[in-house]
Amino acid sequence: MTEVSQTAVDILLKQTDVDIASYLEACVHCGECAEACHFYQASKDPKHTPTYKLQPLVKAYKRHKAPLRGVLSILGLTPPEVTEDELREWEPLVYDSCTMCGRCTLVCPMGIDIAGTIRKMREGYAAAGIVPEGLNVARANVERTSSPMGVTAKALLAQIKHQEKDTGLEIPVDVAGVDYLAIFSSHEIMASPEIIGAYARIMKRAGLTWTVSTEAYEATNVGVQIGSGPLAKQLVERVVNEAERLGVKYVIAPECGHAYGAIRWAGPNLVGRPFKFEVLHIVELLDKLRREGKIPPGTKDGRKMTLHDPCQLIRRGGVLKEPRRLLSDSATNFVEMKGAGIANLCCGGGGGVSANERAEELRLKAFEQKLKQIDDIGGVEAVVIPCANCRGVFEDGIDEYEADFEVISLSQLVADTMKDA
Amino acid sequence: MTILEFVEGPGFYVSGTIFALAALWRLAGIIRLGKKKDIAPARGSAFTGFLKGNLRHFFPRGLFAQRTWMHLLGGYGFHLGLFALLLFAAPHIAFAEKLWGIELWPAMPRWAFIITAEVAFAGLIVLWVRRFSDPVMRLISDWDDHIGSWLTFLVMLTGCLALQESHDALRALHMGFVDIWLIYFPFSRLMHSFTFFLSRGATGASYGRKGMTP
Numbered sequence: 001m002t003e004v005s006q007t008a009v010d011i012l013l014k015q016t017d018v019d020i021a022s023y024l025e026a027c028v029h030c031g032e033c034a035e036a037c038h039f040y041q042a043s044k045d046p047k048h049t050p051t052y053k054l055q056p057l058v059k060a061y062k063r064h065k066a067p068l069r070g071v072l073s074i075l076g077l078t079p080p081e082v083t084e085d086e087l088r089e090w091e092p093l094v095y096d097s098c099t100m101c102g103r104c105t106l107v108c109p110m111g112i113d114i115a116g117t118i119r120k121m122r123e124g125y126a127a128a129g130i131v132p133e134g135l136n137v138a139r140a141n142v143e144r145t146s147s148p149m150g151v152t153a154k155a156l157l158a159q160i161k162h163q164e165k166d167t168g169l170e171i172p173v174d175v176a177g178v179d180y181l182a183i184f185s186s187h188e189i190m191a192s193p194e195i196i197g198a199y200a201r202i203m204k205r206a207g208l209t210w211t212v213s214t215e216a217y218e219a220t221n222v223g224v225q226i227g228s229g230p231l232a233k234q235l236v237e238r239v240v241n242e243a244e245r246l247g248v249k250y251v252i253a254p255e256c257g258h259a260y261g262a263i264r265w266a267g268p269n270l271v272g273r274p275f276k277f278e279v280l281h282i283v284e285l286l287d288k289l290r291r292e293g294k295i296p297p298g299t300k301d302g303r304k305m306t307l308h309d310p311c312q313l314i315r316r317g318g319v320l321k322e323p324r325r326l327l328s329d330s331a332t333n334f335v336e337m338k339g340a341g342i343a344n345l346c347c348g349g350g351g352g353v354s355a356n357e358r359a360e361e362l363r364l365k366a367f368e369q370k371l372k373q374i375d376d377i378g379g380v381e382a383v384v385i386p387c388a389n390c391r392g393v394f395e396d397g398i399d400e401y402e403a404d405f406e407v408i409s410l411s412q413l414v415a416d417t418m419k420d421a
Numbered sequence: 422m423t424i425l426e427f428v429e430g431p432g433f434y435v436s437g438t439i440f441a442l443a444a445l446w447r448l449a450g451i452i453r454l455g456k457k458k459d460i461a462p463a464r465g466s467a468f469t470g471f472l473k474g475n476l477r478h479f480f481p482r483g484l485f486a487q488r489t490w491m492h493l494l495g496g497y498g499f500h501l502g503l504f505a506l507l508l509f510a511a512p513h514i515a516f517a518e519k520l521w522g523i524e525l526w527p528a529m530p531r532w533a534f535i536i537t538a539e540v541a542f543a544g545l546i547v548l549w550v551r552r553f554s555d556p557v558m559r560l561i562s563d564w565d566d567h568i569g570s571w572l573t574f575l576v577m578l579t580g581c582l583a584l585q586e587s588h589d590a591l592r593a594l595h596m597g598f599v600d601i602w603l604i605y606f607p608f609s610r611l612m613h614s615f616t617f618f619l620s621r622g623a624t625g626a627s628y629g630r631k632g633m634t635p
Contacts, residue, residue: 017456019623025451026620028613029566030496031557032489046560067450068443068608077608107485109496110613111478111621265631268460278462318464318631339484342633 005084008128012060012082015120023117024061026110027051033104033114038345039097042365050104050114053093056082057121087130094121095132096359100258101311101346115316118351122227131226134356138222139231146218146238148355149186153214159189160212163197171200172211174246180210180285181248181277183219183239185256187388195255195388198415202286205421206294210252216242219254221262225352233270236263244276253281255409257312257350257387264317281313283386286414287322290329297329298419303381304333306374307410308394309344310387323386323410330417335380337373345370349393367397374405386410425589428596429516436600443607448615463630470629471622477634478621495547502541506577510534512584538581545574565610572602573611 001009016024033050034040040048059079062069072078102115125131131139138148145152160171172178180203188195196212203210216239223232243251253260262270264279280288289295307327313319320341327334337344348366353359374380385391385407394407422430459467481493507513511528518525529537549570552558579595606612628634 016454018452018454018619019456019627021451021454022616022619022623025447026613026616028610029552029558029561029563030492031555031561032485032492034557035485035489040557046557049557049561052561065454067447071443072608105624106482107489109478110617111474111624113624113627116624116627265461268462269457272460274460274462315633316628316631318628318633320633343482343484 001081002084004128004130005082005087008056008087008124008130009060009064009082010124011127012057012121012124013065015123016057016061016065019113020057020117020120021061021065023110023112023114024054024058025066027112028110030109032107032109033112036103036107038101038103038348038366038369039362041369042348043362047093048097050098051112053090053098054114054117054121056087056090057117057124059086087125087128091125091130091132092358094118094125095135096353096356096362099311099346099348099350099353100316101350102316103311103343103346106315106343119224119227123229124227126226126228126231132352132356132358134358135222135226135352138352138355139226139228142218142222142231142235146216146235147186147189148218148220148222149190151186151189151218153217156189156212156214156217159193160196163193163200166194167197167200169197169200169204171196172209174213174215175209175211176246178209178211178246179249180208180252181216181239181243181246181250182210182212182252182254182282183217183259184212184254185220185259185388186218187220187392188254188256189217191392192388192409192412195409195412198409198412199252199282201415202289202295202411202418205418206289211246211248213242213246219256219259219263221259222352222355224258224262224266225355229270232262232266236267236270239263240267240271240275248277250278250280250285251275252285253279255282255386255388255411257310257317257389260317260319261312281317281319282411283313283319283322283326286326286411290326290414295414296419298417300330300332301382301413301417302332304335304379305331305382305384306335306337306377306380307340308337308347308370308383308385308387308390309341310385310390311344311346311350313386314344315342323384326410326414327384330413331384335377338376339373345373347390347393347397349389349396354389354393363393364397364400367393368401370394371397371401371403374403380405382406382408384408384410384413423589423593425593425596428593428600432600433596433603436603440603440606444612444615447607447612448619451616451619459627459630461630465629465632467626467630470625470627470634472625473629473634474621474623474625475618477625491547491551495544495551497544498540499544499548502537502544503573503577505529505537506534506541506580509537510580512580534584538577541577542574545570545577549574568605569609569611572598572605576602
């Protein structure tokens with residue numbers, strides 16, 4: 001074994017707890033998971049079968065950790081050691097052809113969480129340094145600026161200034177003692193900064209106190225995407241420390257699926273303690289404010305709209321009903337896609353795939369499945385997407401396939417259609 | 422001691438003991454790996470999720486059913502048929518009653534046995550044929566999948582041959598394969614019969630905390 005493969009195998013085994021072992025033990029190789037995977041459906045390459053992507057972990061587990069391996073070893077029935085070449089051969093399967101969307105779990109008769117297992121596998125890969133170049137660049141940017149796109153606090157302040165001018169509202173920065181701390185994804189700050197203005201309008205309308213922080217403005221967690229627990233912890237801690245220093249009651253996770261999961265569900269486990277504040281997704285907050293009558297609906301948008309369910313927010317995040325209630329309040333012609341909700345198809349760019357240039361061709365091919373879902377409805381004028389990363393992937397796909405619809409943020413739509421005070 | 426007496430006597434006791442101890446060892450070995458306590462505030466119940474996850478995956482989702490119908494029919498046909506044969510075939514009930522010295526439930530009639538066996542055979546053959554005819558299954562299958570399928574097939578086939586119970590040799594052949602199957606079981610993927618509830622439950626519990634049932 002080389003040092004690289006030894007490191008990877010050590011971490012893979014360390015990640016294998018009762019849940020992962022149960023998954024590896026229960027798989028009956030039925031291949032049903034392929035039917036749910038957008039990458040397999042796009043390529044029809046059996047290598048893209050979700051359970052096949054786990055092979056290096058399966059081998060390491062069977063050889064080093066599985067019960068009864070001693071007896072099987074005497075009979076020569078344990079698999080050989082995982083090699084570095086094998087790990088490298090599997091790298092594109094682990095990083096390029098899995099968005100950790102979890103759709104395969106729905107069809108698996110054993111209920112195996114392959115997405116969660118891939119996340120654990122990536123820990124081994126990241127520790128061994130077998131990571132796609134695109135994600136390494138994002139990692140370097142994060143270490144320099146805290147943002148995977150290299151967005152600095154100075155750039156954030158410039159965008160805030162523009163939004164203050166556009167909305168005529170003051171956007172609080174680094175204010176202690178307020179109730180809410182809003183964090184954003186780099187994509188939002190640079191590609192759709194009007195979302196910051198939308199927050200300002202919503203907060204003003206609802207009468208809430210809030211702030212943006214120049215210390216902790218970035219929600220994207222590259223550590224979760226790459227599979228580096230230490231980096232993921234560092235990025236969550238930055239937000240947690242700042243939120244607790246400012247004394248806020250809530251941190252608002254932005255329209256970014258994995259960023260929500262990183263701080264809401266993985267965050268306390270990464271940091272190793274409960275937070276002194278509550279984490280709310282912006283969609284959860286908007287739904288709560290709407291039901292409390294603090295941001296009543298006004299004139300609805302009349303375009304034919306559908307909702308794209310970001311996997312990490314809906315299927316793996318549990319925020320299923322809230323976006324639908326908000327969209328029904330904001331649009332007159334909201335139509336669901338086939339399989340909407342928990343079984344909805346991934347855009348193809350989650351889990352760091354959109355930051356991985358090597359995966360672009362496959363990602364765009366997988367997006368065709370998504371496009372078909374939308375085309376099947378017919379006449380859709382706008383797709384509402386409560387995830388900035390998904391919106392970026394959609395915009396690429398729209399360009400590639402010359403599709404004719406707009407993608408819009410749910411928070412932006414709510415801000416634009418709420419009743420004036 | 423005849424071969425039949427051996428495979429129904431000491432052979433069966435030894436293989437049955439290996440089956441029970443090794444299966445328990447394997448399950449305990451998985452469970453003892455444990456996991457860290459999840460300290461993220463829960464939105465729902467992990468326990469309810471564990472149960473829901475186990476039940477939910479018995480039923481296919483409509484969205485995928487049309488693509489995977491062959492597997493569904495084969496899988497349900499084989500598993501339901503096998504369990505019906507195991508629990509309600511007259512020779513099995515008679516064997517268990519003699520073994521444990523207690524009276525069990527009534528056996529299924531002969532016509533029901535034949536239909537059930539045909540369904541189980543058809544299901545198993547469909548699953549096995551798919552294992553080498555479907556490119557996905559061919560890639561992901563290994564020797565364990567094939568041996569498990571073949572052993573189960575041979576146990577069922579020799580069971581049908583021994584149905585009349587008129588030839589000791591056929592009955593010994595069936596019991597011999599049963600003994601081999603029992604020894605092979607806990608070391609193989611046939612253990613999914615027990616590990617499925619851990620797997621479904623783990624996912625169900627994790628999602629249950631988030632207020633979802635995948």
